[in-house]
Amino acid sequence: MRVIAVFSRSVLPLLLACTWAAAQGGPPRLEVFAEGGISILNNGRGQLPVACVTCTGPVCPLVVTPCSGTVPVTSSFSTAGRLFAGGRIRLTRNSALEASYSFSPNRLSLSQANQSFGLGYSRVDLISFNYVRYLWVRTPLQPFATAGLGVNRFIGPSSATAVSYGYISADNGWQFAWNYGGGADIVLQRQLALRLELRDYVTGQPGFVTGTSHNLVPSVGFVFKFR
Numbered sequence: 001m002r003v004i005a006v007f008s009r010s011v012l013p014l015l016l017a018c019t020w021a022a023a024q025g026g027p028p029r030l031e032v033f034a035e036g037g038i039s040i041l042n043n044g045r046g047q048l049p050v051a052c053v054t055c056t057g058p059v060c061p062l063v064v065t066p067c068s069g070t071v072p073v074t075s076s077f078s079t080a081g082r083l084f085a086g087g088r089i090r091l092t093r094n095s096a097l098e099a100s101y102s103f104s105p106n107r108l109s110l111s112q113a114n115q116s117f118g119l120g121y122s123r124v125d126l127i128s129f130n131y132v133r134y135l136w137v138r139t140p141l142q143p144f145a146t147a148g149l150g151v152n153r154f155i156g157p158s159s160a161t162a163v164s165y166g167y168i169s170a171d172n173g174w175q176f177a178w179n180y181g182g183g184a185d186i187v188l189q190r191q192l193a194l195r196l197e198l199r200d201y202v203t204g205q206p207g208f209v210t211g212t213s214h215n216l217v218p219s220v221g222f223v224f225k226f227r
Helices: 002-024
Strands: 030-041 044-055 062-077 080-092 095-104 108-112 114-120 123-134 140-157 175-189 192-204 214-225
Touching: 030 192, 062 140, 080 214, 123 175
Parallel strands: none
Antiparallel strands: 030 080, 030 214, 044 062, 062 108, 080 095, 095 123, 108 114, 123 140, 140 175, 175 192, 192 214
């Protein structure tokens, strides 16, 4: 009984104090994540130079020469899966910096009315650096908002019909892009969480297509946290 009394007066309060301190400790500072999702790109419009057939010489061989006219063309991307990975480092309980890389096999097609001008790009690469703000972190459900800057590029095989015809190049090059969105972490354990989020990646349309490209990406994945 005396041992129990000593334990209840000295050891037990110490254990409770340690448990409270651990609960009040900040979240792990470093984390890596891997997510999968859907990549949805909006359509665009542009003007494509048309080619003219002229007759030269006494036997009139057909020669293709450029014309000054253009035809309106619509570009559209297929919906595809998206792989998304990166890391975050916590600056404070509620603030973090993130670096990420993602790609998706979206396929570009060009058309005018019912006429197809061929296929082009078949992949979108994206590198981003984001600021992340957690709304709260004291519950298992931890929502956040994020915004950031980066670059993306549209690439495809040189054998694609639109590339072979000279309408677009096989690599559109790196373009400035920015993104914004939000999501939530569902903390399963101190070092493991489930992440759900939705982002919109914004950049210019590729090739000769004008306007703004919006790449809407809902995704879900796992987060691995380290002290």
